[in-house]
Amino acid sequence: MSGTNSSLTTYSVISDFKEITKMRLAISVVFSSLAGYLLGVDIVDFKTLVLLAFGGYFMVGASNAFNQIIEKDLDALMDRTKNRPIPAGRMSVNTAFIIASVFTLLGVIILYTINKQTAMFGAISIFIYTCVYTPLKTKTPLSVFVGAIPGAIPFMLGWVAATDNFGIEPGTLFALQFFWQFPHFWAIGWFLFEDYKKGGFFMLPTGKQDKGTAVQIIMYTIWTLIVSIIPVFGFTGTLQLSIIAAILVFILGLGMLYYAIKLFKKMTVQAAKQLMLASVSYITLVQIVYVIDKFIR
Structure with a gap:
């Protein structure tokens, strides 16, 4: 019986760790x-690829842990979040803070070993998410x-990790993921x-x-579609795209636009869920098309 309790406790600790990060x-x-890294690099360095994966994971995990510490009382009020480790009482704020702090340090150090700019953008990402975005969520839709x-930094971060340079290329990747987030998050918010x-x-x-929200969702979806090509x-x-790849990316954008227009017409929770799923599929497939196009062009 104690063995069962032990395995349940281990499972609980692992699932709580996954939840907090x-x-x-x-x-x-x-x-x-x-x-982003694969788009920016000439010769793939698998060591850098692994460092970027771990560094990126630690940075996001840190942001999420800090976010859940700050919002613990509000999380307890919502069905979606009340079972998170802190509001549910399975994890103390101190434990979460240690995880967040260790992840921040590990993330910055690992990204710094790639290059200074990558570490800088990673640190900026944590700061904005934790210290600006999180407190503003209860104040303004802005x-x-x-x-x-x-949220738009990761795609760009990969290019900077590959080239140690910030220019028009990572700026374009940033713009694509930046505009995409509005229909994505507003669908969730809906x-x-x-x-x-x-x-x-x-x-x-x-x-x-x-309708005002639905129209803005359509507008930002169109901006996303334009930037993507x-x-x-x-x-x-x-940063280049072949005509065939651009057509594919454009068709993917039309798919997301279809669900944005559907939300405008139906104004339902179900339509918003469909748009959210379409937006996740869109950004993943667009990134895959970009990378495949680069290596077969």
Whole structure:
């Protein structure tokens, strides 16, 4: 019996660790970073690739842990978050703070071994997410704009890790992921509207599930679509896209736009969920198309 309790405790500790660092989100962010690296590099250095993966994971994990410490009382009010380790009482604030601090140090040190600029952007990402975005979430819908900055850094970070240079190429990657986050997060804000309201979070641009929010979702989806095909025109330096790849990326964008328009027409929670899933598929597939296109061109 004690063996069963021990294994349950071990499972609980591991699942709580995954929850406090938001492992699934962290892995998706690492994926973006690695895609950016592969786009920027001439010869793939697997050591740098591994360092970037671990450094990126630690940075995201630290941001999420700090976020859950700050929002512990609000998390307890929402169905979506009340079972997180801190509000549920399974993890102390001190333990979470130690995890967040250790992850910050490890993340900065590992990214610094790649190059200074990569570490700098990683540190900026943690600072904005923790110290600016998180406190603003209960104050103004503009928090989504602020949160889109650290959220857009990973794709760009990979290029900087590969080249130790910030220019038009990583700037374009940043812009793509920046604009994409608005339809993505507003879709989440839409279908979790009632739950967010319990915690006092203002996520939608108009503060309501209305046509104004739906129109803005469509507009930012169009901006995302436009930015995604800019490299085909040849003025984004060494970041290039073949015509076939640009057509594929454009079709993927039309797919996301279809669900954005569907939300405008139906105004339902179900339509918002579909848009959220479409947006996740979109950004993943676009990054894959970009990388494959680079290596077969």
